[in-house]
Amino acid sequence: MRITHGDLDRFVEQVRPYTEYGQIVEYIPALAKVDPSQVSIALHMLEGECVTAGDTEETFTIQSISKVLSLAYILMERGEAEVFHRVGMEPTGDPFNSIAKLETNRPNKPLNPMINAGALAVTALMPGDGLEERWERFRKFLSALTDKDTLTFNDEVQQSELETADLNRSLAYFLRQHQVIQGDVEELLQLYTRQCSIEMNCQELARIGAVFARDGICPTSGESILPPYIVRICKTFMVTCGMYNASGEFAIKVGIPAKTGVSGGILGIVPGVCGIGVYSPALDEKGNSLAGWKLMELISRTYDFSMF
């Protein structure tokens, strides 16, 4: 399949007007400072080429996109039985930070690992002795996915998140009360906010997508990074819960396993074809990138990427 920079450039300019109708996330103050008119996209083809368009040098924090990465990592480290003892496999239909079903659901475990409560339960399983060792081990795992050893998190965003994380803090305390997690909640919040604040551009995000699109094989070295069964679990969660409580609509209109974040990033996986990284920070009312969604829709329709 031949997708050119010119094609993507046209699509980016076609969706850019939508940025005017979205809102920048406000509950994390450091995220509120970005220019809302930005749009960028990268497609990392499995043959190796990365086709890009728009404001591609712009970096952003990956926020909830990290939930797919921490899930893949913990499935590798701890195995399916341990993970699914602590989180379920069902969509909630609620906003990503909702506490409602945690209380009413029996047992009181989070319904899936793509909502904040579920991601906190997954991150709580990160192995290692203390914050720095736990972080460093996760960072090493991510380096294999991005093929880059210099991956960092944005300090300012992380601090800002920590200072405004009382809802996440309360989710974590609730989980500890119900024995879903153990250990120090503040250390967990530090780890979780670091993973949300990991910074990259859309090319790097697309590169991660390409590993998943190739069933866990590194697109450049041909080395196996993730077992195919873990890729399958991640892709399934991306379809059922990846676009918050708009995942059903996204499956119908776009049909690509995807994970969104409140910074306006979207990770997409087109199995056997490419990984997609999209960034545009103005969000719709459910927290998905408005222009980013439109761009994914356009790409999917044009190249017949829907898996359904």
Ligand code: GLU
């Ligand atoms: N750090 C954000 C939070 O925990 C991530 C939310 C998101 O991107 O969905 O609220």
